[in-house]
Amino acid sequence: MAGDASLTDEALVAAYRNGAQWAAGMLVERYAAKLGRFLYTRGAPEADLEDLTQEAFFKAFRSLEGWRGEATFRSWLYRIALNLGRDAWRKGRKRTQVTLEHEIPSTDGNPESLFEAQETGRRILRELGTLPRLQRDVFILRAQQGMNYAEIAQALNTTEGAARVHYHHALRRLKEAVA
Amino acid sequence: MKCDMKCDEARRLMHQADSNTALPEEVRVGHLPECPECAEEWALIRGVRGVRPQEMAVDVQAVARRVLLRLANARPDTARPTRRRMSRIVIWATAAAVAFGVGLSSLRSTSAPILPISTVSVLPELADLRQDELNQLLAILPAVDPLSQPLGAGLSDMTDDELQRLLRAMEG
Ligand SMILES: [Zn+2]
Numbered sequence: 001m002a003g004d005a006s007l008t009d010e011a012l013v014a015a016y017r018n019g020a021q022w023a024a025g026m027l028v029e030r031y032a033a034k035l036g037r038f039l040y041t042r043g044a045p046e047a048d049l050e051d052l053t054q055e056a057f058f059k060a061f062r063s064l065e066g067w068r069g070e071a072t073f074r075s076w077l078y079r080i081a082l083n084l085g086r087d088a089w090r091k092g093r094k095r096t097q098v099t100l101e102h103e104i105p106s107t108d109g110n111p112e113s114l115f116e117a118q119e120t121g122r123r124i125l126r127e128l129g130t131l132p133r134l135q136r137d138v139f140i141l142r143a144q145q146g147m148n149y150a151e152i153a154q155a156l157n158t159t160e161g162a163a164r165v166h167y168h169h170a171l172r173r174l175k176e177a178v179a
Numbered sequence: 180m181k182c183d184m185k186c187d188e189a190r191r192l193m194h195q196a197d198s199n200t201a202l203p204e205e206v207r208v209g210h211l212p213e214c215p216e217c218a219e220e221w222a223l224i225r226g227v228r229g230v231r232p233q234e235m236a237v238d239v240q241a242v243a244r245r246v247l248l249r250l251a252n253a254r255p256d257t258a259r260p261t262r263r264r265m266s267r268i269v270i271w272a273t274a275a276a277v278a279f280g281v282g283l284s285s286l287r288s289t290s291a292p293i294l295p296i297s298t299v300s301v302l303p304e305l306a307d308l309r310q311d312e313l314n315q316l317l318a319i320l321p322a323v324d325p326l327s328q329p330l331g332a333g334l335s336d337m338t339d340d341e342l343q344r345l346l347r348a349m350e351g
Binding site: 021024025028029032033035036037040041046049050053054057058061062116117118120121123124125128139140142143144146171174175178179 | 223226227232236239
Protein backbone atom coordinates (compact mmCIF):
# COMPACT_ATOMS: atom_id res chain seq x y z
CA MET A 1 0.00 0.00 0.00
CA ALA A 2 2.69 2.48 1.05
CA GLY A 3 4.58 1.84 -2.15
CA ASP A 4 1.58 2.19 -4.42
CA ALA A 5 2.58 4.75 -7.04
CA SER A 6 -0.97 4.90 -8.36
CA LEU A 7 -2.20 6.79 -5.30
CA THR A 8 -3.04 10.36 -6.21
CA ASP A 9 -1.54 13.31 -4.40
CA GLU A 10 -4.97 14.09 -2.98
CA ALA A 11 -5.29 10.58 -1.56
CA LEU A 12 -1.84 10.83 0.00
CA VAL A 13 -2.59 14.22 1.52
CA ALA A 14 -5.84 12.83 2.97
CA ALA A 15 -3.98 9.83 4.37
CA TYR A 16 -1.33 12.07 5.92
CA ARG A 17 -4.01 14.24 7.49
CA ASN A 18 -5.44 11.09 9.03
CA GLY A 19 -2.13 10.32 10.64
CA ALA A 20 -0.39 8.16 8.04
CA GLN A 21 3.22 9.38 8.07
CA TRP A 22 4.20 7.16 5.17
CA ALA A 23 1.93 9.24 2.93
CA ALA A 24 4.08 12.31 3.58
CA GLY A 25 7.14 10.21 2.78
CA MET A 26 5.65 9.16 -0.53
CA LEU A 27 4.92 12.74 -1.52
CA VAL A 28 8.51 13.70 -0.72
CA GLU A 29 9.78 10.83 -2.85
CA ARG A 30 7.46 11.85 -5.64
CA TYR A 31 8.50 15.50 -5.84
CA ALA A 32 11.81 16.16 -4.06
CA ALA A 33 14.11 15.62 -7.04
CA LYS A 34 11.86 17.62 -9.36
CA LEU A 35 11.54 20.43 -6.89
CA GLY A 36 15.31 20.52 -6.39
CA ARG A 37 15.75 20.80 -10.10
CA PHE A 38 13.22 23.58 -10.36
CA LEU A 39 14.92 25.53 -7.58
CA TYR A 40 18.28 25.02 -9.23
CA THR A 41 17.05 26.20 -12.63
CA ARG A 42 15.34 29.09 -10.89
CA GLY A 43 18.74 30.17 -9.51
CA ALA A 44 19.30 28.53 -6.13
CA PRO A 45 22.89 27.45 -5.39
CA GLU A 46 23.51 23.73 -5.49
CA ALA A 47 24.69 23.67 -1.88
CA ASP A 48 21.33 25.01 -0.68
CA LEU A 49 19.07 22.73 -2.70
CA GLU A 50 18.62 19.97 -0.15
CA ASP A 51 17.88 22.37 2.69
CA LEU A 52 15.48 24.40 0.59
CA THR A 53 13.70 21.26 -0.59
CA GLN A 54 13.43 19.94 2.93
CA GLU A 55 12.14 23.24 4.24
CA ALA A 56 9.57 23.53 1.47
CA PHE A 57 8.13 20.09 2.23
CA PHE A 58 8.15 20.69 5.95
CA LYS A 59 6.32 23.99 5.57
CA ALA A 60 3.90 22.54 3.04
CA PHE A 61 2.89 19.71 5.38
CA ARG A 62 2.76 21.97 8.40
CA SER A 63 0.50 24.44 6.61
CA LEU A 64 -1.91 21.87 5.21
CA GLU A 65 -4.48 23.16 7.71
CA GLY A 66 -4.82 26.25 5.56
CA TRP A 67 -4.96 24.25 2.34
CA ARG A 68 -8.49 23.56 1.25
CA GLY A 69 -7.70 21.56 -1.82
CA GLU A 70 -8.50 24.36 -4.27
CA ALA A 71 -4.89 24.04 -5.46
CA THR A 72 -3.03 20.81 -6.16
CA PHE A 73 -0.51 19.68 -3.57
CA ARG A 74 2.26 20.20 -6.09
CA SER A 75 1.31 23.81 -6.82
CA TRP A 76 1.00 24.42 -3.05
CA LEU A 77 4.47 22.99 -2.53
CA TYR A 78 6.06 25.00 -5.33
CA ARG A 79 4.42 28.17 -4.13
CA ILE A 80 5.97 27.69 -0.72
CA ALA A 81 9.33 26.82 -2.27
CA LEU A 82 9.30 29.97 -4.38
CA ASN A 83 8.72 32.08 -1.30
CA LEU A 84 11.51 30.33 0.54
CA GLY A 85 13.98 30.68 -2.28
CA ARG A 86 14.06 34.45 -2.53
CA ASP A 87 17.35 34.81 -0.70
CA ALA A 88 18.83 31.78 -2.37
CA TRP A 89 18.35 33.13 -5.89
CA ARG A 90 20.75 35.96 -5.26
CA LYS A 91 23.47 33.60 -4.10
CA GLY A 92 23.12 31.16 -6.93
CA ARG A 93 23.86 33.21 -9.98
CA LYS A 94 26.98 31.35 -11.11
CA ARG A 95 26.32 27.82 -12.18
CA THR A 96 26.95 26.09 -15.42
CA GLN A 97 25.91 22.52 -14.73
CA VAL A 98 23.80 21.34 -17.60
CA THR A 99 23.37 17.65 -18.11
CA LEU A 100 21.37 16.19 -20.91
CA GLU A 101 18.13 14.78 -19.69
CA HIS A 102 18.77 11.23 -20.77
CA GLU A 103 15.15 10.18 -20.59
CA ILE A 104 14.14 12.78 -23.15
CA PRO A 105 14.96 11.15 -26.47
CA SER A 106 17.30 13.01 -28.70
CA THR A 107 15.78 14.10 -31.99
CA ASP A 108 18.13 11.87 -33.95
CA GLY A 109 20.24 10.06 -31.37
CA ASN A 110 23.65 11.31 -32.50
CA PRO A 111 26.23 12.78 -30.09
CA GLU A 112 26.26 16.08 -31.91
CA SER A 113 22.63 16.73 -31.05
CA LEU A 114 23.35 15.77 -27.41
CA PHE A 115 26.07 18.39 -27.35
CA GLU A 116 23.75 20.91 -28.96
CA ALA A 117 21.09 20.23 -26.35
CA GLN A 118 23.63 20.80 -23.56
CA GLU A 119 24.77 23.97 -25.18
CA THR A 120 21.15 25.07 -25.56
CA GLY A 121 20.65 24.33 -21.86
CA ARG A 122 23.54 26.60 -20.89
CA ARG A 123 22.27 29.40 -23.04
CA ILE A 124 18.74 28.97 -21.72
CA LEU A 125 20.03 29.15 -18.16
CA ARG A 126 21.82 32.40 -18.91
CA GLU A 127 18.83 33.87 -20.70
CA LEU A 128 16.35 32.81 -18.04
CA GLY A 129 18.18 35.08 -15.63
CA THR A 130 17.33 38.08 -17.78
CA LEU A 131 13.59 37.38 -18.04
CA PRO A 132 10.99 39.06 -15.84
CA ARG A 133 10.20 36.90 -12.81
CA LEU A 134 6.80 35.62 -13.93
CA GLN A 135 7.95 34.82 -17.46
CA ARG A 136 10.88 32.86 -16.06
CA ASP A 137 8.81 30.96 -13.50
CA VAL A 138 6.02 30.13 -15.93
CA PHE A 139 8.47 28.92 -18.55
CA ILE A 140 10.33 26.63 -16.15
CA LEU A 141 7.14 25.24 -14.63
CA ARG A 142 5.65 24.56 -18.05
CA ALA A 143 8.62 23.45 -20.13
CA GLN A 144 10.75 21.71 -17.51
CA GLN A 145 8.29 20.62 -14.85
CA GLY A 146 5.44 19.77 -17.22
CA MET A 147 2.77 21.60 -15.23
CA ASN A 148 -0.42 22.66 -16.95
CA TYR A 149 -1.50 26.29 -16.89
CA ALA A 150 -4.08 25.78 -14.16
CA GLU A 151 -1.41 24.43 -11.79
CA ILE A 152 1.05 27.13 -12.80
CA ALA A 153 -1.57 29.78 -12.05
CA GLN A 154 -2.08 28.28 -8.59
CA ALA A 155 1.64 28.05 -7.88
CA LEU A 156 2.31 31.62 -8.95
CA ASN A 157 -0.92 33.13 -7.67
CA THR A 158 -1.95 34.40 -11.07
CA THR A 159 -4.57 33.47 -13.65
CA GLU A 160 -4.40 30.76 -16.26
CA GLY A 161 -4.71 33.34 -19.02
CA ALA A 162 -1.85 35.39 -17.61
CA ALA A 163 0.28 32.26 -17.30
CA ARG A 164 -0.29 31.47 -20.98
CA VAL A 165 0.70 34.98 -21.98
CA HIS A 166 3.86 34.85 -19.84
CA TYR A 167 4.82 31.51 -21.37
CA HIS A 168 4.54 32.81 -24.89
CA HIS A 169 6.49 35.98 -24.11
CA ALA A 170 9.22 33.87 -22.50
CA LEU A 171 9.22 31.49 -25.44
CA ARG A 172 9.64 34.32 -27.92
CA ARG A 173 12.47 35.88 -25.94
CA LEU A 174 14.25 32.55 -25.56
CA LYS A 175 13.85 31.66 -29.21
CA GLU A 176 15.42 34.97 -30.21
CA ALA A 177 18.28 34.55 -27.78
CA VAL A 178 18.99 30.87 -28.11
CA ALA A 179 18.08 29.99 -31.70
CA MET B 180 6.34 14.32 -46.03
CA LYS B 181 3.15 16.28 -45.49
CA CYS B 182 2.12 16.66 -41.87
CA ASP B 183 -1.53 17.05 -40.92
CA MET B 184 -0.91 17.50 -37.24
CA LYS B 185 -1.81 20.89 -35.83
CA CYS B 186 0.75 22.84 -33.81
CA ASP B 187 -1.48 22.82 -30.72
CA GLU B 188 -1.56 19.05 -30.71
CA ALA B 189 2.19 18.84 -31.34
CA ARG B 190 2.84 21.22 -28.41
CA ARG B 191 0.56 19.26 -26.13
CA LEU B 192 2.51 16.10 -26.90
CA MET B 193 5.86 17.85 -26.51
CA HIS B 194 4.98 19.07 -23.03
CA GLN B 195 3.60 15.68 -22.15
CA ALA B 196 6.74 13.85 -23.23
CA ASP B 197 8.81 12.79 -20.25
CA SER B 198 10.46 9.69 -18.87
CA ASN B 199 7.17 7.80 -19.13
CA THR B 200 5.96 9.14 -22.44
CA ALA B 201 8.43 9.54 -25.25
CA LEU B 202 7.75 12.08 -27.96
CA PRO B 203 5.56 10.26 -30.51
CA GLU B 204 6.98 9.50 -33.94
CA GLU B 205 4.29 11.55 -35.62
CA VAL B 206 5.63 14.65 -33.89
CA ARG B 207 9.32 13.77 -34.01
CA VAL B 208 9.60 12.75 -37.65
CA GLY B 209 6.24 14.04 -38.91
CA HIS B 210 5.62 17.49 -37.50
CA LEU B 211 8.93 18.91 -36.27
CA PRO B 212 10.84 18.75 -39.57
CA GLU B 213 7.90 20.55 -41.21
CA CYS B 214 7.36 23.20 -38.57
CA PRO B 215 10.26 25.40 -37.48
CA GLU B 216 8.14 27.06 -34.76
CA CYS B 217 7.50 23.79 -32.96
CA ALA B 218 11.03 22.53 -33.64
CA GLU B 219 12.48 25.59 -31.91
CA GLU B 220 10.11 25.16 -28.98
CA TRP B 221 11.07 21.49 -28.67
CA ALA B 222 14.75 22.45 -28.63
CA LEU B 223 14.04 24.84 -25.75
CA ILE B 224 12.00 22.25 -23.86
CA ARG B 225 14.78 19.70 -24.20
CA GLY B 226 17.34 22.30 -23.26
CA VAL B 227 15.62 23.40 -20.05
CA ARG B 228 14.99 19.80 -19.07
CA GLY B 229 18.70 19.21 -19.43
CA VAL B 230 19.41 21.81 -16.74
CA ARG B 231 19.96 19.93 -13.52
CA PRO B 232 22.20 19.99 -10.49
CA GLN B 233 24.87 17.38 -9.83
CA GLU B 234 23.56 13.98 -8.98
CA MET B 235 22.71 13.68 -5.28
CA ALA B 236 22.53 17.45 -4.82
CA VAL B 237 19.16 16.45 -3.41
CA ASP B 238 19.26 13.11 -1.64
CA VAL B 239 15.57 12.25 -1.77
CA GLN B 240 15.70 9.58 0.92
CA ALA B 241 17.57 11.88 3.28
CA VAL B 242 15.08 14.68 2.65
CA ALA B 243 12.18 12.29 3.32
CA ARG B 244 13.74 11.10 6.58
CA ARG B 245 14.44 14.60 7.84
CA VAL B 246 11.03 15.96 6.87
CA LEU B 247 9.26 13.09 8.67
CA LEU B 248 11.44 13.54 11.73
CA ARG B 249 10.79 17.27 11.84
CA LEU B 250 7.07 16.75 11.41
CA ALA B 251 7.06 14.21 14.23
CA ASN B 252 8.96 16.59 16.48
CA ALA B 253 7.04 19.70 15.56
CA ARG B 254 4.14 19.55 17.96
CA PRO B 255 2.68 23.03 18.54
CA ASP B 256 3.98 23.54 22.10
CA THR B 257 6.84 21.10 22.19
CA ALA B 258 9.90 22.33 20.41
CA ARG B 259 12.11 20.68 23.04
CA PRO B 260 11.09 18.77 26.15
CA THR B 261 11.69 21.08 29.10
CA ARG B 262 12.50 19.75 32.54
CA ARG B 263 9.01 20.70 33.69
CA ARG B 264 7.47 18.95 30.74
CA MET B 265 9.51 15.82 31.31
CA SER B 266 8.50 15.67 34.96
CA ARG B 267 4.89 16.06 33.88
CA ILE B 268 5.38 13.11 31.56
CA VAL B 269 6.76 11.04 34.40
CA ILE B 270 3.74 11.96 36.55
CA TRP B 271 1.36 10.92 33.80
CA ALA B 272 3.32 7.78 33.14
CA THR B 273 3.13 6.88 36.80
CA ALA B 274 -0.59 7.62 36.82
CA ALA B 275 -1.07 5.45 33.77
CA ALA B 276 0.98 2.66 35.31
CA VAL B 277 -1.06 2.79 38.50
CA ALA B 278 -4.28 2.85 36.51
CA PHE B 279 -3.19 -0.17 34.51
CA GLY B 280 -2.13 -2.07 37.56
CA VAL B 281 -5.28 -1.31 39.51
CA GLY B 282 -7.42 -1.92 36.48
CA LEU B 283 -5.91 -5.30 35.85
CA SER B 284 -6.16 -6.41 39.48
CA SER B 285 -9.78 -5.19 39.52
CA LEU B 286 -10.51 -7.18 36.40
CA ARG B 287 -9.06 -10.28 38.03
CA SER B 288 -10.86 -9.84 41.36
CA THR B 289 -14.27 -8.44 40.46
CA SER B 290 -16.65 -8.22 37.55
CA ALA B 291 -17.14 -4.46 38.15
CA PRO B 292 -13.69 -2.84 38.03
CA ILE B 293 -13.22 0.54 39.63
CA LEU B 294 -10.38 2.66 38.35
CA PRO B 295 -9.32 5.32 40.83
CA ILE B 296 -7.45 7.20 38.14
CA SER B 297 -8.97 7.53 34.72
CA THR B 298 -6.63 6.33 32.01
CA VAL B 299 -8.72 8.36 29.58
CA SER B 300 -7.27 11.55 31.02
CA VAL B 301 -3.82 10.38 29.99
CA LEU B 302 -4.72 10.20 26.32
CA PRO B 303 -4.64 13.89 25.41
CA GLU B 304 -1.16 14.02 26.90
CA LEU B 305 -0.11 10.99 24.90
CA ALA B 306 -1.28 12.62 21.71
CA ASP B 307 1.07 15.51 22.34
CA LEU B 308 4.11 13.37 23.05
CA ARG B 309 6.98 12.99 20.67
CA GLN B 310 8.22 9.54 19.69
CA ASP B 311 11.17 9.54 22.10
CA GLU B 312 8.92 10.74 24.91
CA LEU B 313 6.43 8.00 24.15
CA ASN B 314 9.27 5.50 24.26
CA GLN B 315 10.26 6.75 27.69
CA LEU B 316 6.69 6.43 28.88
CA LEU B 317 6.36 2.93 27.52
CA ALA B 318 9.57 1.94 29.22
CA ILE B 319 8.03 2.94 32.54
CA LEU B 320 4.68 1.24 31.94
CA PRO B 321 4.32 -2.29 33.28
CA ALA B 322 4.11 -5.11 30.77
CA VAL B 323 0.45 -5.88 30.25
CA ASP B 324 -0.31 -9.22 28.72
CA PRO B 325 -3.04 -8.28 26.22
CA LEU B 326 -0.89 -5.45 24.89
CA SER B 327 2.63 -6.72 25.12
CA GLN B 328 2.03 -9.42 22.52
CA PRO B 329 1.28 -7.23 19.52
CA LEU B 330 3.49 -4.40 20.71
CA GLY B 331 6.73 -6.21 20.13
CA ALA B 332 10.01 -4.52 21.01
CA GLY B 333 8.83 -0.96 21.36
CA LEU B 334 6.79 1.89 20.04
CA SER B 335 9.24 2.77 17.33
CA ASP B 336 8.52 -0.56 15.66
CA MET B 337 4.76 -0.16 15.90
CA THR B 338 2.47 0.19 12.97
CA ASP B 339 -0.30 2.80 13.02
CA ASP B 340 -2.71 -0.03 13.67
CA GLU B 341 -0.77 -1.26 16.69
CA LEU B 342 -0.54 2.23 18.13
CA GLN B 343 -4.28 2.68 17.77
CA ARG B 344 -4.88 -0.62 19.54
CA LEU B 345 -2.67 0.52 22.37
CA LEU B 346 -4.57 3.76 22.72
CA ARG B 347 -7.93 2.00 22.56
CA ALA B 348 -6.82 -0.47 25.21
CA MET B 349 -5.80 2.41 27.46
CA GLU B 350 -9.21 3.97 26.97
CA GLY B 351 -10.67 0.70 28.24
ZN1 LIG C 1 3.98 23.30 -35.34
